[in-house]
Amino acid sequence: MRRRSIFLRALIILLLSFFLIPFFVEMIHSSESQHQVIDGSIKGGETFSQSLAKKKISMKWVNLIVSKLRPFVDFRRIKGGGVYQWIADENGDLVKFIYEVSSTEIYEIEKDPKGEYVAKKREVPLEACLVKVEGEIYSSLAKAMKNVGEHWSLATAFAEILAWEIDFAQDGREGDRFKAVVEKIYKGDEFIKYGVIHALEYYSGKKVIRGIRFKNKYYDEKGYSLEKAFLKTPLRFNYISSGFNRNRRHPIMGGVHPHLGIDYAAPIGTPVWAVADGIVNLAGWVEGFGKQVVLRHPNGYKSYYSHLSKYGPGIKMGKRVEQKQIIGYVGGTGFSTGPHLDYRLSKNGQFINPQKEIFPIGKPVVQKEMNAFCKKRGEVMVWLREEPPFRRRLE
Numbered sequence: 001m002r003r004r005s006i007f008l009r010a011l012i013i014l015l016l017s018f019f020l021i022p023f024f025v026e027m028i029h030s031s032e033s034q035h036q037v038i039d040g041s042i043k044g045g046e047t048f049s050q051s052l053a054k055k056k057i058s059m060k061w062v063n064l065i066v067s068k069l070r071p072f073v074d075f076r077r078i079k080g081g082g083v084y085q086w087i088a089d090e091n092g093d094l095v096k097f098i099y100e101v102s103s104t105e106i107y108e109i110e111k112d113p114k115g116e117y118v119a120k121k122r123e124v125p126l127e128a129c130l131v132k133v134e135g136e137i138y139s140s141l142a143k144a145m146k147n148v149g150e151h152w153s154l155a156t157a158f159a160e161i162l163a164w165e166i167d168f169a170q171d172g173r174e175g176d177r178f179k180a181v182v183e184k185i186y187k188g189d190e191f192i193k194y195g196v197i198h199a200l201e202y203y204s205g206k207k208v209i210r211g212i213r214f215k216n217k218y219y220d221e222k223g224y225s226l227e228k229a230f231l232k233t234p235l236r237f238n239y240i241s242s243g244f245n246r247n248r249r250h251p252i253m254g255g256v257h258p259h260l261g262i263d264y265a266a267p268i269g270t271p272v273w274a275v276a277d278g279i280v281n282l283a284g285w286v287e288g289f290g291k292q293v294v295l296r297h298p299n300g301y302k303s304y305y306s307h308l309s310k311y312g313p314g315i316k317m318g319k320r321v322e323q324k325q326i327i328g329y330v331g332g333t334g335f336s337t338g339p340h341l342d343y344r345l346s347k348n349g350q351f352i353n354p355q356k357e358i359f360p361i362g363k364p365v366v367q368k369e370m371n372a373f374c375k376k377r378g379e380v381m382v383w384l385r386e387e388p389p390f391r392r393r394l395e
Helices: 002-033 048-054 059-069 141-147 152-161 367-385
Strands: 036-041 083-088 094-102 105-111 117-121 126-136 177-187 190-204 207-214 217-219 239-242 262-265 271-273 278-286 290-296 301-311 326-330 340-347 350-352 390-394
Touching: 036 048, 048 059, 048 083, 059 094, 059 105, 059 117, 126 141, 126 190, 126 367, 141 152, 152 177, 152 190, 177 367, 190 367, 207 367, 278 301, 290 326
Parallel strands: none
Antiparallel strands: 036 083, 083 094, 094 105, 105 117, 126 177, 126 390, 177 190, 190 207, 207 217, 239 262, 262 340, 271 326, 278 290, 290 301, 301 326, 301 340, 340 350
């Protein structure tokens, strides 16, 4: 008797499940199907609000969305790009809003348990894969990186580490070789960006330059910093239009006029950097040189930047500047045949050739950290010789 009772109850539950589960599934599906979904993207030249309004989203909701996202997003800088999704119920009230600025920057707005709309940034899982990149230069470092399947931005990062050692626009030669151990950041199988360069090598003839990352800076294998007092160049340029020449014939005035600097051809507006820490000695108009900035540096050095289109932010006489700070922008003011930077360097009142000046070596790793540096050096040198693949989750 008891077994029959249990059997009957089990049969009833089974039958109810058979009939009721499809009913509830249909209810859920019906509820979801009543949601209004609008997908959109921000076109070039339109604002975030304009894009939403064009999709017939009422200003009530546009204003709410903007107010909730404002702590996370600077809407003034949005000039196109980004996609979004608006989800509303059958009454047109917001259920959820998703704004995807990029693959790794995604924001969501929805109600919290109290019924208040809340915005938050979605956590996007990323992984870092450590790889070795190597190649040979035939024309430029950027093209060499492209030839081995990498993006030009890796060439830029590589060149910036060696900015005190090599001017790749003129020092890089056909046949030079390079290696880099770098983190590549992925979202699943999608490459997002490059991470830290842990180590690098550059071979030019018999010369070998190594860089080992330690405490967020780069040192050679002996522990001396690759950062020196002066950069090799004060900007990213297209080519040298005129070098240091004491017997140059002037292109405008004619006759022989010494050119005691280097002319770097570059587009108008290209940022110009301070080649070293210093103090602004002059920021003004100089006949023939146009808008000019002169910096005073330790040990009797002065650097000169001429034909600028405008000065860098806050640059004025007496201002203290740091190496690689923007002090101006390329122009064609004064006696100039085209947009370029006239860069000069003097020591104790005498102009010198910046390309031939030998500056002191960088500061060494402090003695108490030398053991830690040697351990890191041994690790990355193995990576440079062998394949260093690993993959780890980024927090």
